[in-house]
Amino acid sequence: MVLGIYPAPFFWGVATAGHQSEGDNRDSDTWFLENVTPTVFAEPSGPACMGYERWSEDLDLVAGMGLNAYRFSVEWARIEPANGEFNEEALAHYEAVVNGCIERGLAPLVTFSHFTQPHWFAKRGAWLDAEAPALFARFCGVVMDRFGDRIAAAVTFNEPNLPQMLAWAGLPAFVADLTRATLDAASAAAGVEKYRSGNVMVAEDFDAMQIGMTNAHLAAKAAIKQRRPELPVGLSIAISDDCAAEGGESTRDAKRADVYDHWLRLARTDDFIGVQNYERLWFGPDGQLPPAAGSIINEMGSAVDAASLGGAARYAHAVSGVPVLVTEHGASTPDDAVRAAFIEPSLAGLLEAISDGVPVLGYCHWTLMDNFEWVFGYGHQLGLHSVDRTTFERTAKPSAGVYAGIVAAQRAAVAA
Numbered sequence: 102m103v104l105g106i107y108p109a110p111f112f113w114g115v116a117t118a119g120h121q122s123e124g125d126n127r128d129s130d131t132w133f134l135e136n137v138t139p140t141v142f143a144e145p146s147g148p149a150c151m152g153y154e155r156w157s158e159d160l161d162l163v164a165g166m167g168l169n170a171y172r173f174s175v176e177w178a179r180i181e182p183a184n185g186e187f188n189e190e191a192l193a194h195y196e197a198v199v200n201g202c203i204e205r206g207l208a209p210l211v212t213f214s215h216f217t218q219p220h221w222f223a224k225r226g227a228w229l230d231a232e233a234p235a236l237f238a239r240f241c242g243v244v245m246d247r248f249g250d251r252i253a254a255a256v257t258f259n260e261p262n263l264p265q266m267l268a269w270a271g272l273p274a275f276v277a278d279l280t281r282a283t284l285d286a287a288s289a290a291a292g293v294e295k296y297r298s299g300n301v302m303v304a305e306d307f308d309a310m311q312i313g314m315t316n317a318h319l320a321a322k323a324a325i326k327q328r329r330p331e332l333p334v335g336l337s338i339a340i341s342d343d344c345a346a347e348g349g350e351s352t353r354d355a356k357r358a359d360v361y362d363h364w365l366r367l368a369r370t371d372d373f374i375g376v377q378n379y380e381r382l383w384f385g386p387d388g389q390l391p392p393a394a395g396s397i398i399n400e401m402g403s404a405v406d407a408a409s410l411g412g413a414a415r416y417a418h419a420v421s422g423v424p425v426l427v428t429e430h431g432a433s434t435p436d437d438a439v440r441a442a443f444i445e446p447s448l449a450g451l452l453e454a455i456s457d458g459v460p461v462l463g464y465c466h467w468t469l470m471d472n473f474e475w476v477f478g479y480g481h482q483l484g485l486h487s488v489d490r491t492t493f494e495r496t497a498k499p500s501a502g503v504y505a506g507i508v509a510a511q512r513a514a515v516a517a
Contacts, residue, residue, distance in 0.1 A: 104448055104449050104452065106514045107448075107452060107515075111461075111511075112169065112208060112426070112465070113167075113168050113170060113511065114163075114168050114171055114207075114208070114210060114463060115171065115468065115485065115504075116210075116465040117172070117174075117470075118212070118215040118216070118468075119174040119176040119215060120132075120149070120216065120473070121149060121150075121472040121473045121475070122152035122472045123149055123153040123176065124146065124147065124148035124149035124153060125147070125153070126179065126217065129176065130217060130219065130223035130227070130299075131146070131217045131300070131475075132146065132220075133223070134283055134284075137290050140279075141280050141282075141476050142283075142475070143477055146478075149473045150473075150488050150493060150495075153194070156197075159469060159495070160198070160202060160205055160207065161205070162469060162497075163205070163207060163469065164205035164206065164207060166485075166504065166505040166508065167508050167509050169206060169207060169512075170210055170253070171202050171207045171209060171210065172210035172211075172256070172428060173209070173210075173212065174215035175195045175212070176191070176217060177213070177214065177219055177222075177237075177240050178219040178220065180195070180244065181219055181240055181243075182221075183221060184221050184236075196247055196248040200248075208253035209251065209253055210252070210254045210256065211244075211252045211256065213237075213244065213255065213256065213321060214257065214258050214317075215259040216260070216299050216475070217300075220291075222236065224291050224296060226296075227297040227310070228299060228309075228314050229295065229309050229310065229313060233313050234316040234321075235320060238317070238323065238324040241257070242325075242327075242328065245329065246328065249328055249329055250329065252332070254332070254333045254335070254372075254373070254426065255325050255333070255334045256335060256375055257334065257335070258314060258318055259336075259337050259375075259428075260300075260339040261318075261336065262338045262363075262364050263300060263339050264300075264310070265307060265359055266341070266360050268304065269360060271389065277304070280302070280303060283301060284296055284297065284298075299314070311363065315363075322334045322371070333372035333373055334372050335426065336368065336371065336374070337374075337375025337376070337377050337426075337428040337429070338361060338364045338374070339379075340361055340376055340377065340413045340416070341378065341380050341413065342378065342381040342382070342406075342408070342413045343357060344384070345384050345385075346390060347386075348386035349386055352384040352386070352388055352389075353384040356384070357416070361416075365417060365420035365421040366420065368421040368423055369423065371423055372424070373423055373462055374421045374426070375425075375429075376414055376425050376426070376429075376430075377427075377428055377430070378409055378427070379409070379429075379430070379431065380399070380401070380404070380409055381403075392404040397439055399432055399434050400434060400482075407443055407446035407447040407450060410427065410430055410448075411453055411454040412450075414451060414454045415459055418460070425459060425461045425462065426462045426465075427451065427463065427464040427465060428465050429465060429466075429467035429468075430464065430466060430467060431466055431467040431483045432483065433474075433482065433483050434482065435482050437499055438499070440483075441498075441500040444466070444500065444503055444507065445503070448507065466485065466504055467483055468484050468485070469484060470485065470486040470495055472488070484498070
């Protein structure tokens with residue numbers, strides 16, 4: 102396959118998240134939830150990838166791949182470990198990361214909430230708290246005042262629709278039961294009525310959480326735009342490429358309405374919509390269909406399908422009407438040959454969408470290195486680099502070279 106030339110300028114990046122790579126995020130809600138009994142998490146995050154200490158080395162890996170963008174999150178729990186108390190060391194750390202990106206020719210794409218929040222915020226009920234939007238906007242303002250003049254784009258929320266998406270995934274009943282038991286245990290341990298989190302959620306909270314995060318996105322965007330009106334601001338949603346076999350249109354459309362469309366309509370007044378795509382799913386008259394015979398299956402149980410990215414981008418733009426920024430895309434598999442073979446045809450499908458009129462600002466592969474994959478712990482692999490769990494040494498996989506080669510060819514073609 103010969104990949105056509107992408108339009109310029111274009112963000113060629115890789116994505117990470119603070120809690121998943123930094124380690125020892127002890128003032129966060131997720132850390133607290135990992136360490137109660139019972140817990141829905143397979144294991145605690147612990148030191149993760151020691152990314153908080155090894156950030157400069159990790160930026161060297163990104164730059165060494167020839168990329169021009171790096172998406173990462175600032176951890177609210179580190180910056181504001183107690184309500185209204187802002188940690189100078191943490192602010193200086195993330196400022197150093199931003200400056201390090203710029204020194205290496207990497208555009209800093211900053212996520213303000215990548216699932217985790219402060220422990221004190223969760224004790225208040227998280228996004229159920231009436232003051233949550235104002236508290237989040239205050240945090241975003243502090244970050245912007247410190248280094249917002251140097252970032253290239255702001256993502257307020259990462260996958261605020263993930264609970265709804267998982268509700269459509271056909272998970273066994275014990276998962277919901279264990280989720281509820283985790284929150285009950287956390288509430289008891291914290292001495293509050295409702296300990297709540299953005300990524301460990303029970304179904305009866307979905308609607309109220311969505312309202313809270315919607316208002317928080319709007320408040321955060323206002324705070325960011327007040328400081329830099331020209332800075333592109335958006336949010337990122339999890340979005341499968343949902344397709345209908347004969348008779349499956351109504352089920353597919355019901356899922357779209359339940360999982361994506363609120364956020365895509367909200368994004369109509371944003372500068373972009375972040376698309377996070379990992380799968381294509383097919384629906385028939387009786388619901389979701391199993392993967393086709395002979396499919397390569399990822400660790401989530403769905404087929405690895407390179408056509409999914411272009412389809413997800415098309416739908417996101419069709420509903421939102423704003424440019425797409427692919428903030429995550431990858432394959433959860435221990436077989437890196439699958440990942441390496443998956444990248445170029447995925448990008449070819451995305452380029453077809455661009456050729457058909459879908460504006461796309463950039464592509465960030467998930468993820469730089471194998472890391473803490475939330476409830477799955479360290480059992481799932483999505484990284485372009487492996488991480489030794491004892492020494493924390495990073496080692497490039499063949500897929501890192503494949504992606505780097507594609508980007509090098511693209512940048513050379515644009516320069517020619």
